[in-house]
Amino acid sequence: MSRLIPGLGLIIVLAIAGGFAEQQALRKQSKPITLQPITFAQWQQKLAGYKGQIVVVDFWATWCGPCVERFPHMVQLYQKYGRDSEIRFVSMSLDDRSDRLALQNAQEFLVEQNAIFDNFRMDEIVPDAFQKLGILGIPAVFIYDSSGKLRYRLTGDNPNKQFTNKDVESAIKELLAGSK
Amino acid sequence: MSRNKTRFLIALSLAALLASSAGLYAGKYNQVVDIGAPLPQFSNLPAIDGSTLSSSDLKEDVVVLVFLASHCPWVKGMDGDLVKLVDQFKGRSVRVVGVAVNHREDDRLPAMKQHAVQFGYNFTYVYDESQDLGRKLGATHTPEYFVFNKQRKLVYTGAIHNSPAQMRTDGSVNYTRGIPTELYVKDAIEAALAGKPAPVAETAAQGCTVEYEKTGSK
Numbered sequence: 001m002s003r004l005i006p007g008l009g010l011i012i013v014l015a016i017a018g019g020f021a022e023q024q025a026l027r028k029q030s031k032p033i034t035l036q037p038i039t040f041a042q043w044q045q046k047l048a049g050y051k052g053q054i055v056v057v058d059f060w061a062t063w064c065g066p067c068v069e070r071f072p073h074m075v076q077l078y079q080k081y082g083r084d085s086e087i088r089f090v091s092m093s094l095d096d097r098s099d100r101l102a103l104q105n106a107q108e109f110l111v112e113q114n115a116i117f118d119n120f121r122m123d124e125i126v127p128d129a130f131q132k133l134g135i136l137g138i139p140a141v142f143i144y145d146s147s148g149k150l151r152y153r154l155t156g157d158n159p160n161k162q163f164t165n166k167d168v169e170s171a172i173k174e175l176l177a178g179s180k
Numbered sequence: 181m182s183r184n185k186t187r188f189l190i191a192l193s194l195a196a197l198l199a200s201s202a203g204l205y206a207g208k209y210n211q212v213v214d215i216g217a218p219l220p221q222f223s224n225l226p227a228i229d230g231s232t233l234s235s236s237d238l239k240e241d242v243v244v245l246v247f248l249a250s251h252c253p254w255v256k257g258m259d260g261d262l263v264k265l266v267d268q269f270k271g272r273s274v275r276v277v278g279v280a281v282n283h284r285e286d287d288r289l290p291a292m293k294q295h296a297v298q299f300g301y302n303f304t305y306v307y308d309e310s311q312d313l314g315r316k317l318g319a320t321h322t323p324e325y326f327v328f329n330k331q332r333k334l335v336y337t338g339a340i341h342n343s344p345a346q347m348r349t350d351g352s353v354n355y356t357r358g359i360p361t362e363l364y365v366k367d368a369i370e371a372a373l374a375g376k377p378a379p380v381a382e383t384a385a386q387g388c389t390v391e392y393e394k395t396g397s398k
Contacts, residue, residue, distance in 0.1 A: 063252075063253045063254075063346070063388070064388060064389065065251060065284060065388070065391070066389060066391050096346055096348060096354055096356075098348070098354055099346075099348040099349055099350075099354070101348070101349035101350055102348065102349045105349065125356045125357065126344070126346065126356055126386070127344050127356050127357065127386045128356075130384075130386065131384075136209060136320065136321065136384055136385075137320060137321055137387070137388070137389040138389060139389065156320060156389040156390070156392075157211055157320055158211040158212065158318065158320070159212065159311075159314060159315045159318060159319065159320060159390065159392045160212070160315060160392075161211075162392050162394050164394055
């Protein structure tokens, strides 16, 4: 038994070191998480540049409770599907650009969530942003296919047809299956 | 006429009927009701003062339902305008009722009471845990207004005015389009009192999305 203890200790030390090294490697892979301002016109150009990839856009804001609650699911979906070069995940904040504290909170939230995808904030007056994007409210998720066509427009615009996290994943699966 | 042709025409008529009835109560923004829709019946909704409210209690010529949520910065941003609106119609046959339907703790009755005191609410404020009233009216945002005339038909739905205001994190209020210049709800009430249609009948309500409980998994 006494011979076993040092061996066991070594295994534990190696396991911890291994886990630490893996975490470090993951951190190195991560790009810095920044909330980039983007006007609607620039967003249109950016979207056009994504052509060839499936694009999942999560519209959210720090003032939107259900958006904040749903966000970890978007990160999970990214972890599950986002490594595939055929798909791109984007978060688009609709926080008030004149609310510096809210923008700071949004940035901190993205880091906390480890949202290592493209993170933008719409650089427009909030109601104008909604109008230009053609949405009445958030949370909302838009999913474009690889030809750039908006295939899924998931919103809360109808009380009797609310979208779920499951709907988002099903849509991603369907588009991925179609592209292979 | 052949039997097949008759069947086809019947099917076509049925489809047209279904399509027209489905679209009957769908407005420009509201996906459930359109102008002219009746006030849904409701009964014994608990109010923040401990009383209850039913649709049959509403005797005034004009009834305004406004969907609210205590946690929502858009509600907080436009609370001042709502309180002012109620004051403007004091002494006239207008009843404003605030309705909350979200199930989150910071939107339920205890939070509603606190919020009402903080923002000086001067109207009846009820909680509809069933969310039926919101579903029947297609209310998807807070604040979102529904104005009904003496016949209890919907004459206006949407925002209070044309400059949605949000409370910033530091407590200041941002009127996103400057000082409001079009007072949709006030104008709709005045028109309804005069027996006229609202000058603007429907607008998009800017605010927080109402959180309806879903059937099935999240």
